[in-house]
Amino acid sequence: MKFPDIKTTLPGPNAAALIGVDHNHVSPSYTRIYPLVAEKAEGLWIHDPDGNTFLDFTAGIAVCATGHCHPHVVKAIKEQANKLLHMSGTDFYYTSQITLAEKLAHLAPGDGSNKVYFGNSGAEAVEAAFKLARWYTKRELNLAFFGAFHGRTMGALSLTASKTIQKKHYHPLIPGITHIPYAYCYRCPYNMSYPECGIECVRWVEDTLFRTTVPPEEVAAIFVEPIQGEGGYIVPPPEFHRELQKIAKKYGILYVADEVQSGMGRTGKMFAMEHFGVVPDIMALAKGIASGMPLGAMVARSDIMVWEAGSHASTFGGNPVSCSAALATIELLEAELMENAKIRGEYLMTGLRELQKSIECMGDVRGKGLMVGVELVKDRHTKERATDWRNEVIQKAFQKGLLLLGCGENTIRFSPALTVTSEEIDVCLSIFEESLREVAG
Numbered sequence: 437m438k439f440p441d442i443k444t445t446l447p448g449p450n451a452a453a454l455i456g457v458d459h460n461h462v463s464p465s466y467t468r469i470y471p472l473v474a475e476k477a478e479g480l481w482i483h484d485p486d487g488n489t490f491l492d493f494t495a496g497i498a499v500c501a502t503g504h505c506h507p508h509v510v511k512a513i514k515e516q517a518n519k520l521l522h523m524s525g526t527d528f529y530y531t532s533q534i535t536l537a538e539k540l541a542h543l544a545p546g547d548g549s550n551k552v553y554f555g556n557s558g559a560e561a562v563e564a565a566f567k568l569a570r571w572y573t574k575r576e577l578n579l580a581f582f583g584a585f586h587g588r589t590m591g592a593l594s595l596t597a598s599k600t601i602q603k604k605h606y607h608p609l610i611p612g613i614t615h616i617p618y619a620y621c622y623r624c625p626y627n628m629s630y631p632e633c634g635i636e637c638v639r640w641v642e643d644t645l646f647r648t649t650v651p652p653e654e655v656a657a658i659f660v661e662p663i664q665g666e667g668g669y670i671v672p673p674p675e676f677h678r679e680l681q682k683i684a685k686k687y688g689i690l691y692v693a694d695e696v697q698s699g700m701g702r703t704g705k706m707f708a709m710e711h712f713g714v715v716p717d718i719m720a721l722a723k724g725i726a727s728g729m730p731l732g733a734m735v736a737r738s739d740i741m742v743w744e745a746g747s748h749a750s751t752f753g754g755n756p757v758s759c760s761a762a763l764a765t766i767e768l769l770e771a772e773l774m775e776n777a778k779i780r781g782e783y784l785m786t787g788l789r790e791l792q793k794s795i796e797c798m799g800d801v802r803g804k805g806l807m808v809g810v811e812l813v814k815d816r817h818t819k820e821r822a823t824d825w826r827n828e829v830i831q832k833a834f835q836k837g838l839l840l841l842g843c844g845e846n847t848i849r850f851s852p853a854l855t856v857t858s859e860e861i862d863v864c865l866s867i868f869e870e871s872l873r874e875v876a877g
């Protein structure tokens with residue numbers, strides 16, 4: 437079995453020197469929580485410039501779906517780079533963008549009559565969805581959720597309600613967005629329990645919000661993550677999306693699924709909305725779509741994507757190399773990785789639930805496929821958030837060579853590449869357990 441190999445104190449001398457330069461010249465707005473300098477990587481293993489080797493359970497924030505530098509993806513990138521690097525897909529035609537659009541249009545839930553807009557990131561995909569929803573409906577209001585993360589451009593940021601630091605000093609943002617509570621059953625915003633609640637969080641939208649403050653016929657879209665990502669890897673109950681979409685349909689409101697983090701096979705299905713039996717009107721994609729090459733895509737039904745030439749575009753969106761990387765990524769996802777995400781995800785959850793039996797601070801273990809979160813609490817009864825323990829566990833794990841990230845206020849996320857093996861999960865679980873026991877006894 438392969439283990440992380442930490443030869444120096446962290447950061448080692450070479451990493452420390454680079455970090456010193458970084459601090460002088462790179463934006464201080466970035467949120468590095470531990471001093472990892474990635475030099476090269478393959479699969480789930482990252483090497484730093486001091487010869488240390490780490491096991492990566494972050495996949496570069498759920499991006500490197502096929503593992504770092506998968507040979508099939510690298511080959512596709514090299515071949516495309518030798519042929520065509522750029523020709524601005526908003527002004528000209530080229531094969532890889534067209535081929536990928538056709539592929540995504542058919543992969544997306546629904547009857548395949550979809551069209552695709554290409555950008556470079558998740559925020560751009562959401563931004564495009566935001567503009568298309570306005571363009572199509574000619575309505576000005578939108579709903580989004582507390583805890584949601586949709587990106588940081590001004591439009592996407594207006595939909596985001598994750599952390600105030602992300603919004604501080606940026607107001608006024610785009611008006612007309614109302615944030616509503618997500619189906620966070622472990623901490624029900626209505627103090628109810630599932631299933632006796634009757635999905636109150638959905639009923640409240642129609643019974644209270646639409647009666648008192650938000651005229652539904654003026655709402656363009658509901659923006660929702662199928663599984664809330666940055667907000668804490670929160671899985672809503674099975675009927676949540678279906679019931680909410682029913683209300684949306686009743687009032688001609690578009691249902692926009694932000695699949696930027698949950699999409700592209702991560703949850704064991706190509707798109708997480710498939711777990712809920714819902715066909716969204718618009719879908720935002722990025723992160724795992726091209727295994728690390730920058731690409732965002734907004735997929736919408738053809739009868740919705742009817743905006744005129746010139747109404748939205750981007751010079752770099754749908755870069756030929758990124759599109760080729762995406763096509764290679766999708767081939768791997770369809771061949772075996774989506775299935776692997778399902779199987780290994782269950783293995784990881786089972787391992788975590790086993791640990792939960794004897795480790796009190798593991799309040800909630802939840803997820804789908806390889807989108808798995810563990811919420812740490814000081815006390816299982818009061819559910820007091822153990823944010824400090826969560827942060828310490830992540831630091832300890834890093835020192836032992838395991839890369840983890842947090843999400844929400846007190847959750848640890850496990851979002852490894854979809855290539856992860858049972859042995860790699862075993863190593864992750866043993867380091868995680870050791871770190872947890874050191875921190876929370």
Ligand SMILES: Cc1ncc(COP(=O)(O)O)c(C=O)c1O
Nearest residue numbers: 557558559585586587665696697
């Ligand atoms: C659900 C979701 N939407 C949008 C974004 C923004 O993506 P990007 O950072 O590529 O702009 C993220 C990033 O974490 C995300 O998780």
